[in-house]
Amino acid sequence: MNNFNDWLKSPVANIDSAAQEQAFQRQQQLTKPAGSLGRLEQLAIQLAAMQAMPLPQIDKVQITVFAADHGVMAENVSAFPQSVTTAMIHNFASGGAAISVLANSLNASLSVINVGSVDELETIDGVEDQRIASGTNNFCLEPAMSSEQLQQALSVGADHVTGCLTQGLDLFIGGDMGIGNTTSATAIACALLNLPAETLTGPGTGLNTDGVKHKAAVIEKALLKHQPALNDPLSVLQHVGGFEIAALTGAYLACAKQGLPVLVDGFISSVAALAAEHLSPGSRDWFIFSHASAEPGHQHIMAALDAEPLLDLGMRLGEASGAAVAVPLLKLSCALHANMATFEQAAVAGAL
Amino acid sequence: MNNFNDWLKSPVANIDSAAQEQAFQRQQQLTKPAGSLGRLEQLAIQLAAMQAMPLPQIDKVQITVFAADHGVMAENVSAFPQSVTTAMIHNFASGGAAISVLANSLNASLSVINVGSVDELETIDGVEDQRIASGTNNFCLEPAMSSEQLQQALSVGADHVTGCLTQGLDLFIGGDMGIGNTTSATAIACALLNLPAETLTGPGTGLNTDGVKHKAAVIEKALLKHQPALNDPLSVLQHVGGFEIAALTGAYLACAKQGLPVLVDGFISSVAALAAEHLSPGSRDWFIFSHASAEPGHQHIMAALDAEPLLDLGMRLGEASGAAVAVPLLKLSCALHANMATFEQAAVAGAL
Numbered sequence: 245m246n247n248f249n250d251w252l253k254s255p256v257a258n259i260d261s262a263a264q265e266q267a268f269q270r271q272q273q274l275t276k277p278a279g280s281l282g283r284l285e286q287l288a289i290q291l292a293a294m295q296a297m298p299l300p301q302i303d304k305v306q307i308t309v310f311a312a313d314h315g316v317m318a319e320n321v322s323a324f325p326q327s328v329t330t331a332m333i334h335n336f337a338s339g340g341a342a343i344s345v346l347a348n349s350l351n352a353s354l355s356v357i358n359v360g361s362v363d364e365l366e367t368i369d370g371v372e373d374q375r376i377a378s379g380t381n382n383f384c385l386e387p388a389m390s391s392e393q394l395q396q397a398l399s400v401g402a403d404h405v406t407g408c409l410t411q412g413l414d415l416f417i418g419g420d421m422g423i424g425n426t427t428s429a430t431a432i433a434c435a436l437l438n439l440p441a442e443t444l445t446g447p448g449t450g451l452n453t454d455g456v457k458h459k460a461a462v463i464e465k466a467l468l469k470h471q472p473a474l475n476d477p478l479s480v481l482q483h484v485g486g487f488e489i490a491a492l493t494g495a496y497l498a499c500a501k502q503g504l505p506v507l508v509d510g511f512i513s514s515v516a517a518l519a520a521e522h523l524s525p526g527s528r529d530w531f532i533f534s535h536a537s538a539e540p541g542h543q544h545i546m547a548a549l550d551a552e553p554l555l556d557l558g559m560r561l562g563e564a565s566g567a568a569v570a571v572p573l574l575k576l577s578c579a580l581h582a583n584m585a586t587f588e589q590a591a592v593a594g595a596l
Numbered sequence: 597m598n599n600f601n602d603w604l605k606s607p608v609a610n611i612d613s614a615a616q617e618q619a620f621q622r623q624q625q626l627t628k629p630a631g632s633l634g635r636l637e638q639l640a641i642q643l644a645a646m647q648a649m650p651l652p653q654i655d656k657v658q659i660t661v662f663a664a665d666h667g668v669m670a671e672n673v674s675a676f677p678q679s680v681t682t683a684m685i686h687n688f689a690s691g692g693a694a695i696s697v698l699a700n701s702l703n704a705s706l707s708v709i710n711v712g713s714v715d716e717l718e719t720i721d722g723v724e725d726q727r728i729a730s731g732t733n734n735f736c737l738e739p740a741m742s743s744e745q746l747q748q749a750l751s752v753g754a755d756h757v758t759g760c761l762t763q764g765l766d767l768f769i770g771g772d773m774g775i776g777n778t779t780s781a782t783a784i785a786c787a788l789l790n791l792p793a794e795t796l797t798g799p800g801t802g803l804n805t806d807g808v809k810h811k812a813a814v815i816e817k818a819l820l821k822h823q824p825a826l827n828d829p830l831s832v833l834q835h836v837g838g839f840e841i842a843a844l845t846g847a848y849l850a851c852a853k854q855g856l857p858v859l860v861d862g863f864i865s866s867v868a869a870l871a872a873e874h875l876s877p878g879s880r881d882w883f884i885f886s887h888a889s890a891e892p893g894h895q896h897i898m899a900a901l902d903a904e905p906l907l908d909l910g911m912r913l914g915e916a917s918g919a920a921v922a923v924p925l926l927k928l929s930c931a932l933h934a935n936m937a938t939f940e941q942a943a944v945a946g947a948l
Contacts, residue, residue: 275687276694277675277801282890282910284921323629324945331944335627340937342628349931449629538634556908557925558634569636572924573909579701585692592683593676 248395251402252478256526257503260296267292267300273586283554287532287574288581294505294530295414299582302574305352306408307417307564308495309336309343310401312360312487313379314424315388319462321427323450326379329423330361332563336421337370342561343419346568352417355408359400360487374400376487380428383466387473387483388428394482394490401494409502415574416499418492419564420512423449429515430541431463431484435474436522437548441467444541446511449560477522485519492516493523500527507574509567510537510560514545521549532574535559535566600747603754604830608878609855612648619644619652625938635906639884639926640933646857646882647766651934654926657704658760659769659916660847661688661695662753664712664839665731666776667740671814673779675802678731681775682713684915688773689722694913695771698920704769707760711752712839726752728839732780735818739825739835740780746834746842753846761854767926768851770844771916772864775801781867782893783815783836787826788874789900793819796893798863801912829874837871844868845875852879859926861919862889862911866897873901884926887911887918 267289272278279285291300311333317326335341336356339348347354357372358365362379365371376396380388389397405416422428426448433444445460467474470483481490493516499506500520508517508531520527528549535555536542546553554573559566587593619641624630631637643652663685669678687693688708691700699706709724710717714731717723728748732740741749757768774780778800785796793815799808819826822835833842845868851858852872860869860883872879880901887907888894898905906925911918939945 274694275684275692276913280801280890280911280913281694281917282912284909284911327945331942332627335937335942335944338937338942339935340627340942342626342633342932342936345932345935346928348935349928449632538632554909557636557906559632559636560634561628561632565633569925569928572928573921576698576701576921576924580694580697583691583697583700584694585687585690590683590687590690590692592687593679 254501256500256524259293259529263296263298264289264293266298274584275587275590275592284577287577300578302414302578304412304414305571306413307347307352308355309419309421309563310357310359310488310491311421313362314422314428314486315380315382316427317424318382319384321459321462322424322448324423326362326423330363332421333358333371337368342565343563346565350571359397359491380486383484388485389482391482397487397490398494401491402498405495405498415505415507417507417564417567418495418513419509420488420562422486422488425486425512427459428486429489429512431466432480433515433545434467435480436518444544446540477519481519489516493519496520497524500530506531507567508533509564510535511539511542512562518545534570606853608852608876611645611881615648615650616641616645618650626936627939627942627944636929639929652930654766654930656764656766657923658765659699659704660707661771661773661915662709662711662840662843663773665714666774666780666838667732667734668779669776670734671736673811673814674776674800676775678714678775682715684773685710685723689720694917695915702923711749711843732838735836740837741834743834749839749842750846753843754850757847757850767857767859769859769916769919770847770865771861772840772914774838774840777838777864779811780836780838781841781864783818784832785867785897786819787832788870796896798892829871833871841868845871848872849876852882858883859919860885861916862887863891863894864914870897886922
């Protein structure tokens with residue numbers, strides 16, 4: 245990225261209201277009672293507006309998982325050990341992770357980008373090495389990263405999207421892997437929404453009640469420590485963020501600025517979407533929210549973004565898995581929109 | 597069907613609890629926090645129990661739409677004219693209806709069976725002619741059908757499923773088409789659940805508030821007229837049912853008795869599922885409920901069947917469209933279940 249600050253200040257793309265109106269009109273003519281396909285109608289219209297095409301399509305889907313480690317793991321905030329981040333990077337690459345199976349089933353392209361595992365990894369087929377540091381710092385003691393590292397993480401995400409766009413793309417999905425990252429994401433959301441830690445903190449991968457209490461106390465301590473620096477979204481990401489969350493934010497910003505629809509995954513991804521909206525207001529126009537995470541704080545993020553997720557399946561895995569599961573809904577909404585007969589074509593009488 | 601009464605009294609198949617347990621154990625070993633795939637885990641386990649296979653599959657999907665007309669249309673209970681039933685039968689066959697597009701997108705087999713359009717139709721490619729009568733009678737004046745006609749309708753559905761099963765099948769989806777059929781379905785549900793018409797009556801394809809009030813009054817009048825005959829589910833279907841609803845009921849019963857999983861569509865289909873459960877208790881074990889219909893009475897049917905539908909997209913079209921949209925969730929749950937690596941395979945450490 246040549247000039248990061250200019251890029252960050254550049255406006256988001258506008259959706260195409262003419263294509264939106266054409267898609268709306270077409271929906272009224274299809275052989276069904278008006279509105280009877282519910283959100284599938286709205287999705288087709290929304291995608292038409294985003295893709296600037298009266299007949300939108302979801303054929304080329306890019307799924308990118310950003311992985312990194314978190315210094316705050318020193319505070320004992322997760323049910324899983326930190327070594328799992330690295331093991332899962334291998335699992336993504338070898339096809340055994342949930343998102344690997346889903347991407348394969350959906351015929352979507354899957355990229356894995358290591359932006360900061362604790363361990364330096366050998367070269368792995370299918371994993372891009374963009375490691376910024378050996379995990380973030382423990383943000384209970386110091387800022388999670390330097391401003392240069394933050395810029396680097398945002399740029400990795402943004403440059404990745406820009407690169408994907410040169411090959412043509414209908415939809416971008418970002419995902420996260422990083423043991424401890426609900427702690428960072430919760431801290432970011434608390435700072436951006438001015439909410440106490442206990443409101444947003446949840447079990448993540450599976451803490452018990454005491455574990456959740458401890459995690460909330462850790463987050464509250466960090467928020468207090470960095471309080472003077474939490475007055476703008478960039479500084480929030482620097483002080484309590486994670487490399488993969490910042491990379492996701494950069495990717496989402498690049499989508500919004502270049503006009504590519506994003507299907508947002510669950511808790512971590514929604515916090516990245518919230519950060520993107522705070523950094524570049526209007527970004528949210530480019531986001532479709534895929535599923536309601538079982539992580540209890542997610543509903544607050546959804547409310548702040550005025551979002552109603554498509555699915556509510558009790559999922560809480562991350563890795564972009566919830567977004568991947570919602571892809572068929574988008575595909576089917578486009579198929580219905582494009583291929584159903586109109587009342588005129590089918591000689592069906594409309595409503596009285 | 598050789599002996600209808602024997603068949604009706606025959607028990608439903610048992611699910612396979614050994615396969616269910618094996619699938620449950622496998623889910624605990626896959627590389628994800630336990631339970632983090634939410635309902636997708638439960639679906640895989642449920643399908644394993646139904647298909648008696650630790651690794652279930654949803655490859656061969658049969659979608660069958662039963663179409664018929666309703667004498668109660670004489671009471672002015674729909675926003676659409678009765679001619680639409682016939683026009684939509686043509687639309688299904690020519691590929692322009694929502695379910696035609698969905699079946700094509702899902703690579704599912706689509707059958708359309710005319711069990712009682714008002715008009716006698718010419719031979720249509722892709723439509724099976726099993727027309728029982730020129731629509732049902734107006735059940736405000738007389739029973740909707742004779743007991744012989746009811747038996748015929750149930751048998752059409754059941755025989756169809758039995759025929760499909762000879763070719764191998766992983767999942768059955770039934771759908772409905774029949775202008776006026778929410779009036780019949782609502783009357784059936786009121787009779788089976790002993791609820792007043794105003795509790796269950798909704799706008800169907802798009803009645804306004806006055807239209808819904810009138811429709812509820814029509815249903816209440818019919819329930820009052822036939823009250824002495826509404827003491828068993830067979831008699832309920834005969835007096836206030838429809839040919840397509842009875843055929844759906846017969847199809848569901850055949851699935852339950854022969855052990856084939858059913859993905860149930862919205863309001864009409866759920867009423868048929870309710871009737872099947874009343875006719876052969878335990879049938880419900882074979883039903884997966886696909887979506888929450890926007891028709892307000894649907895939630896009462898779901899509560900009565902202790903069902904939590906997978907999707908809530910505000911759909912209210914019928915034709916099996918909501919069930920079709922949920923098929924990818926079943927496919928993806930099976931793919932995740934079969935193809936994800938175990939902790940051991942991936943050398944990922946489990947929860948502390």
